[in-house]
Amino acid sequence: MLRMLATLLPIDGGRAEIFGVDVRREPHRIRQLVGVTGQYASVDEDLTARENLWLFARLQGLTSARAKSIAKDLLERFGLQEAADRPLSQFSGGMRRRLDLASSLITRPPLIFLDEPTTGLDPRTRGQMWDTIRELVTEGSTILLTTQYLDEADQLADRVAVIDRGRKVAEDTPDALKSQVGDSALQLGLVDGSDIALAAAVVRRLLGEEPVLTPESGRMNVPLPDPDRAADVLIGLREAGLGISSVSVAKPTLDEVFLALTGHGADDETAMEAAR
Amino acid sequence: MTTMTTLGSRRVDASVLVARTKPRSSFRDTWVQTMAMAWRALKKMVRKPEQFVDVIIQPLLFTAMFAFIFGGAVSGSVSDYLPVLIPGILAQTALTVCMATGVQLREDMDKGVFDRFKSLPIARIAPLAGPMIADLIRYGIASVLTLVTGLLIGYRPGGGVLGCVGGVLLTVVAGWSLAWIFTWLGTRARSAQSVQGISMMIMFPLTFLSNAFVPAETLPGWLQAFVKVNPVSHVVSAVRDLFNDGTVTAEVGWAVAGCAVVVAVFAPLAVRSYSRKM
Numbered sequence: 001m002l003r004m005l006a007t008l009l010p011i012d013g014g015r016a017e018i019f020g021v022d023v024r025r026e027p028h029r030i031r032q033l034v035g036v037t038g039q040y041a042s043v044d045e046d047l048t049a050r051e052n053l054w055l056f057a058r059l060q061g062l063t064s065a066r067a068k069s070i071a072k073d074l075l076e077r078f079g080l081q082e083a084a085d086r087p088l089s090q091f092s093g094g095m096r097r098r099l100d101l102a103s104s105l106i107t108r109p110p111l112i113f114l115d116e117p118t119t120g121l122d123p124r125t126r127g128q129m130w131d132t133i134r135e136l137v138t139e140g141s142t143i144l145l146t147t148q149y150l151d152e153a154d155q156l157a158d159r160v161a162v163i164d165r166g167r168k169v170a171e172d173t174p175d176a177l178k179s180q181v182g183d184s185a186l187q188l189g190l191v192d193g194s195d196i197a198l199a200a201a202v203v204r205r206l207l208g209e210e211p212v213l214t215p216e217s218g219r220m221n222v223p224l225p226d227p228d229r230a231a232d233v234l235i236g237l238r239e240a241g242l243g244i245s246s247v248s249v250a251k252p253t254l255d256e257v258f259l260a261l262t263g264h265g266a267d268d269e270t271a272m273e274a275a276r
Numbered sequence: 277m278t279t280m281t282t283l284g285s286r287r288v289d290a291s292v293l294v295a296r297t298k299p300r301s302s303f304r305d306t307w308v309q310t311m312a313m314a315w316r317a318l319k320k321m322v323r324k325p326e327q328f329v330d331v332i333i334q335p336l337l338f339t340a341m342f343a344f345i346f347g348g349a350v351s352g353s354v355s356d357y358l359p360v361l362i363p364g365i366l367a368q369t370a371l372t373v374c375m376a377t378g379v380q381l382r383e384d385m386d387k388g389v390f391d392r393f394k395s396l397p398i399a400r401i402a403p404l405a406g407p408m409i410a411d412l413i414r415y416g417i418a419s420v421l422t423l424v425t426g427l428l429i430g431y432r433p434g435g436g437v438l439g440c441v442g443g444v445l446l447t448v449v450a451g452w453s454l455a456w457i458f459t460w461l462g463t464r465a466r467s468a469q470s471v472q473g474i475s476m477m478i479m480f481p482l483t484f485l486s487n488a489f490v491p492a493e494t495l496p497g498w499l500q501a502f503v504k505v506n507p508v509s510h511v512v513s514a515v516r517d518l519f520n521d522g523t524v525t526a527e528v529g530w531a532v533a534g535c536a537v538v539v540a541v542f543a544p545l546a547v548r549s550y551s552r553k554m
Contacts, residue, residue, distance in 0.1 A: 006395050010552070019294050031397035032297040042392040046320045058312040059398050061305055103392065110293050 193218025313406020378458030
């Protein structure tokens with residue numbers, strides 16, 4: 001679908017508008033407004049990083065000198081200046097991805113499509129990619145990002161749309177989506193596992209909720225309709241003289257949201273998000 | 277100076293940006309884009325010099341081989357055959373280079389970078405025409421080498437230097453025009469191998485069912501009919517006139533007209549099928 005919006009594929013049904021421009025009728029205008037970075041780095045393997053950027057800048061109507069200076073700026077910004085004149089065959093996956101993103105930013109398009117930009121990247125490179133994406137958003141770009149990693153959507157997105165088998169099944173902010181699915185939960189670990197029945201009694205008395213117990217490890221999970229009341233439970237346990245070894249309040253994750261919305265795991269579907 | 281602050285602000289008025297876009301690439305833009313793509317193709321040529329093997333080996337090998345094998349049979353002697361053969365070999369070599377154009381385009385289109393070319397606001401013809409401009413160098417090398425090989429084994433063109441320059445130029449133009457057929461094939465076929473295969477099937481009849489290697493009068497009538505409309509025949513005849521007599525005959529006009537028709541038909545076809553693909 002992203003490929004259709006980016007004019008890489010013909011639209012097979014319906015119509016689409018970006019900033020009020022019809023994608024099918026005026027693809028040339030759309031291409032000036034949208035930058036695309038794909039899952040597979042779309043840069044030229046036979047050119048160096050600098051040559052790639054120069055070529056893409058030149059193709060978009062910049063003068064040769066301006067293209068050179070933009071290439072230099074982008075190489076610096078994406079930490080590629082040392083590798084700038086090496087052949088791309090020596091680039092790592094993360095470097096290629098960064099160059100690819102840099103190539104999409106030459107004309108500073110107001111809308112950027114990122115198609116699974118972190119798929120197959122190691123955690124450190126993914127973190128760098130996230131930082132770059134956040135920077136772009138701070139600078140005023142609108143980013144439409146697809147991802148299979150729901151924690152990525154949670155981290156980066158202002159709005160998340162969940163796509164299941166080609167149809168949008170939900171769209172909202174991450175928090176609103178999560179609150180649709182259910183409540184937060186208080187997870188407690190006790191110093192002495194044999195106290196668990198006493199602790200459960202305290203919870204029942206204070207919250208009127210039934211905790212889920214895991215006696216083997218002395219842990220319990222308390223549903224928390226109102227996260228503010230977590231403190232009440234902790235105070236109640238201290239008053240009862242029960243030691244706590246660990247405590248955390250967890251909101252439902254987007255993974256749970258996805259499962260609840262679609263009734264199955266995230267295998268062939270993609271969650272989409274738009275950050276603004 | 278309140279307007280300055282809006283530049284860095286989060287909300288940018290989309291309608292302003294839309295108004296700044298152009299509905300299509302202007303002629304000048306298209307030219308700049310095509311030259312940028314030609315630059316890319318040149319860079320690739322320099323980095324992969326093995327691409328030049330066909331334009332270097334073929335003129336040397338085929339000129340010498342055909343001259344000594346067919347010379348006696350067709351014209352009585354090698355030296356009498358050379359004025360007939362050299363223009364024929366030129367045309368054949370140019371067609372081989374055309375074929376490589378189509379195959380390379382197909383290979384290129386399978387790469388990720390073509391996704392980016394498609395997503396950029398550039399004229400759809402630029403990615404096709406760019407490499408073809410760089411290929412002019414290949415046609416030039418092949419033509420000059422063929423001529424030089426001919427000179428070495430005893431060819432003395434009667435048209436002199438000007439005639440030879442004219443003949444080589446015409447070959448380059450013809451090669452470039454016919455390459456649009458193979459470029460179109462490149463945009464349509466599924467794989468580089470299939471382009472190669474189909475191109476062979478087109479190239480062999482085009483070169484051998486022409487007057488490139490034998491006088492057309494020796495062929496059966498039905499074959500002569502095809503040979504007469506084959507654009508390669510006209511190119512070969514025109515190059516012969518230029519090389520051997522140094523005269524610009526009606527054949528030159530026919531050859532140029534034929535090339536123009538090929539470009540007029542196949543360039544739009546190629547651009548259309550390229551825009552649809554992927």
